[in-house]
Amino acid sequence: MIGSQPRPESSQGGVVQAVIQNIINGTMMGCIYALITLGLSLIFGVMNIVNFAHGDFVMISMYFTFWASSLWAIETVATPLITFPFLFLFGILTYYLIIHKTLREKYVIQIAITVGLMTFLRAVAQLLWKASPRAISYSIVQGTFVIGNYTIMMSRFTSAVVSVAVIYLFSLFLNHTWQGRAIRAASDDLDAASLMGISYKWTYALAFGLGTAITAIAGGMLMTFQQVDPTMGLRFGLLSFCILALAGLGTTLGIIISGVIVGIAESLAMGMWDPRASSLVVYMIFILVLWLKPRGLFGRK
């Protein structure tokens, strides 16, 4: 995944340069991971539902991006304009059809239903797009630029900037609009929020729809430099849960910082140790955080 940086010589300066290069790459990846996690945090934080299918929504939106850019020749960076409303509707539909009925059930039933949804999405993706990986052929953000000794991929840089901008817009939405405040109120105290005239059904549906729709942006951005295959969903799902565990609930800045931490750890493990070790490091962080800081580093609750 992260691979195209030039390999420096194995001198002392070369090692430092490689570390810094990996940190730069990891930071950019981490911003996108943070964007994915934001959607998950919205769903998990508001209605306390563990959405195992979140990673597969990312996968589906990457495929939609692939379709939009290869069938209709729409520029990849612009595809979220189409896929965002589509996934928003998809999320709301999912909420009303499936999730809403399980709100009062035990958490195991909720996990079972989202795991079923995950498998279903994976099957649909395999049915529509076959099992072989897909990638887009062209995007305006391809190419690299060089700052000092460090090479930065244009696509990743754009993605990171867009991700941070979207996260910022979302925190504005959550803090300064009626709907956003309703979502936060419902996540804090559902009964009190209902008494204040907030329809919890619509608020939940909105939160689920938005949480799903965010993956459209993340998917569109990921697609500019990555390929997609039907089985990649669970990896993103676990990754975003790892970031969420690290960040704790209810902080937007915490999600960005944790995303960057995980991104850097993954990138360093991949570049300096062994390409296979990336998930190892991420999951070790995850398990250690759960043991030592169950509320996350920046948790509010």
Added chain:
Amino acid sequence: MQNLQTMKQKRSIPYTAIVLFIIALVLPILFRRSQYNLILLTTVVMYGVLATSWNIIGGMAGQFDLAAGAYLGLGAFTSGTLLIRWDITPWLGMPAGGLIAIGFAVLIGYPLFRFRVREVWYALSSAALVSVLRVAFLMWEEVGGPTERYIPYHDWSFYHLRFSSYIPFYYIMLILLVIALFINHWLSRRKLGYYLLALGDNEDAAEILGVNAQACKLKALMIYAFIGGMVGGLYACLYGFIHPKFFSNTMSLEVAILGIVGGMGITYGPLLAAAILVSMREFLRASLGGQMQSLYLGIYSFVLIIIVLFKPQGLGALLRDIYSRLNYIFRKESPKP
């Protein structure tokens, strides 16, 4: 409450169980012409064993464990490596795999329960564990590595547990199934079983009443890991190779789903779910797989969602309802609520 009702009805089960056991004994003789059907049967029974043992930690103790693949893989690698390297029989390798799985379960479970990692976070950390082990074994070239390691071929060797037919594997798996069911049944009448059910219902309340949650959950996890490790040892011999992909997230998820669909805390539920769902999946795969890739997976998960949506208590509870309804029709007894 449901669980208490199950216990009261236990008396009616043994007769049915004996009949089913005899049917299970005869089945491979009926299907002996086709090796495909035999491995299908063995797979169904294997999922039955895994889901039944999952019932102890998941259904009874209420810990949503997603690490079935981890214990299975550990068992497979222990037994397989012992056989490949030192020619030690899997009959010793299987319990050894079980013991290593127990050791690992304690290593992981102790801090998890000590630091009160619960519910969702327990589920996720156990899912992460499977991935950690898979990558670790991929990188550990001496034992694992990216290439398959084949178990030496023997035409018919009881010592090496290699047969040119799947029938013996089926019977060994059946023995494991009986052991798993027996442990389940036995536990549900012991103090530990009641403690676990209480923990599954409401952990805080159970702890206030004096249940040592940490110790009970750890015991349940150890039993579950041991059975998982044993199955893993057999799994390696059944498929004839070991590979880090045995540490499979998909399989772990499926075992847990079977446990839920079967009915949490109902002894025969997971087996019922495995018998219905796994054979349905394989049937769909065989009949549709050629025409449309993964259509079977779509139908399978669709059925799964429908069952969980409309009968969250599980297939076991559904069977019980039907049973009491039939009782009412034929004997005019009042249906049990």
